[in-house]
Amino acid sequence: MPDDFHPGPLDQLLEQMAGRRFLVLTGAGISTASGIPDYRDSEGVRRGRQPMMYQEFLASTEARRRYWARAMLGWPRVRQARPNAAHEALAQLQADQRISGLITQNVDALHDQAGSQAVIELHGSLHRVLCLDCTQRSERQQIQQLMEAQNPYLADVDAAQAPDGDTLLDPAFEARFQVPRCPHCKGDRLKPDVVFFGENVATATAARATQAVEDAEGLLVVGSSLMAFSAFRLCRAIKDQGKPLLAINRGKTRADELLDLKVEEACERVLPLLTQR
Secondary structure, three states, X not given: OOOOXXXXXXXXXXXXXXXXXXXXXXXXXXXXXXXXXXXXXXXXXXXXXXXXXXXXXXXXXXXXXXXXXXHHHHHHHHXXXXXXXXXXXXXXXXXXXXXXXXXXXXXXXXXXXXXXXXXXXXXXXXXXXXXXXXXXXXXXXXXXXXXXXXXXXXXXXOOEEOHHHOEEOOHHHOOOOOOOOOOOOOOOOEEEXXXXXXXXXXXXXXXXXXXXXXXXXXXXXXXXXXXXXXXXXXXXXXXXXXXXXXXXXXXXXOOOOOOOEEEOOOHHHHHHHHHHO
């Protein structure tokens, strides 16, 4: 156990979870140790610029050009990211039937890579691309190769990484970017298969998440400020059902007043210890 880790909160967590199969809900904080930036600081305040809204993406060819130019440079970081100790611990807890299931707000597929099963991707996955014209899906790497071939001028451009595969790209590089076309229908309205800000979670996905909450004996939130209503509503639901709500999260969450316990430590440190115990 790390010298600066106090076992008290872990003991409380173990006591709360003993004999119950908790559902786990994860957010961006679980992936920061894998090199993927999160959206908010410890006070729950969004970092940097406002992300692109769904309505803007739909309405404007220029918006889609801007999105894909930045995303082309951001994708390699997401593709190369690997699960950290927190992802691996949750996969082990599931394999040992210590948790009832896993819901994630993240779009990086790191839970799948760690070996977790039947993960409910509340906000989709960057590893897929959806055509808004023909509704067919493509692998993101296939679309990446198209973009790189059509936009070689960006090959040596270095852009700062932002959350969810975005980058802070100088607008001067965006004007000549060629937006990729769908491999199936040649349409130019490709969208990452994720839920944008301002877009609703798919009905079927929301129903699966709601059922998972119904079936669980408690909810453990890991690395999420819960500022997105799609996640916060699950916390309210678990409390309405009279079940415990716990969190491992550094900093403020939207559900602080609902929590039965919050462990303010790094999840990549707490979860492996929880698995050992």
